Amino acid sequence: MNINKVKNIISESGLKFTHQRMVIYKSIVDAENHPTAEHVFDSIKTQNPSISLGTVYKTLDTFVNAGLIQKFVDNKGVMRFDAILEAHSHIYCRKTNEISDYQNKALELMLKDFFEKHKIEDFEIDEISIVIKGQKVQ
Amino acid sequence: MNINKVKNIISESGLKFTHQRMVIYKSIVDAENHPTAEHVFDSIKTQNPSISLGTVYKTLDTFVNAGLIQKFVDNKGVMRFDAILEAHSHIYCRKTNEISDYQNKALELMLKDFFEKHKIEDFEIDEISIVIKGQKVQ
DNA sequence: TTGCTACAGAGAATGATTCTCATTAAAGAA
């Protein structure tokens, strides 16, 4: 993703555009997995040795609040970040601790339909996701 | 739950029966919500001032490994424990941070059926659960 | 270009959890 696009995304969220924010946003967008704050920090520190870990945490939090990225907690209790905003489900491998995305339109529709027919009393659902636990084979 | 029943459950799992284990197991079983280790510690310390927090953590972990209880991580990254072993889904309230159980046989069957028809490549599913996020109304 | 204000950097502080190690108690053997 190029600088101007990142700049627009950040500025349009009403945030000041800074070098740190650009670098951190790019790192999240380019990440294959679901990086932790530490992962982001490691991925940028060679090119940007002056950016501090605290800034990474604060910036990620700012992005989450601005709706630019998502966060969730993994099985170990560590925060994971993700630029994909469409609600999506995760596959946790017990063996390797990897987290992969799972997306299936049919499943999403099925769940949406199910919860429209089975409302939860006094509760307004914002988001439904699936957690799949198991292990890789072979 | 009475002492003898707890004693049987613990002993039959191949674990030594100790006073601490009994007290901690009873606390989890009797808990309404999804207590943290700290909650368990608080709930037992008046009656058992000599039990240490470290023991609560270790014992809960022992129970999880023995399959007596379940654990999961909440949105803040804190471990939650639960005596109900049937895989079940959770409702997270953004407003109150409460976690409630959600169980629905029809939904479980539907998901089981879905994933039998849509295998994930090179992955063996142990458990599927739903995460429902939203907020209480009224 | 200047000034206001939000942002960043450094490191201390916090909170949950794990670890270490000496002491104690459970459970089977004698």
Add this chain to the structure above:
DNA sequence: TTCTTTAATGAGAATCATTCTCTGTAGCAA
């Protein structure tokens, strides 16, 4: 019952992720 072995416990130190505090810096609007 008493002894012995071994695992469990208690106390507190250590760790790890995350947040906070405070001072210096840099966007950005005027």
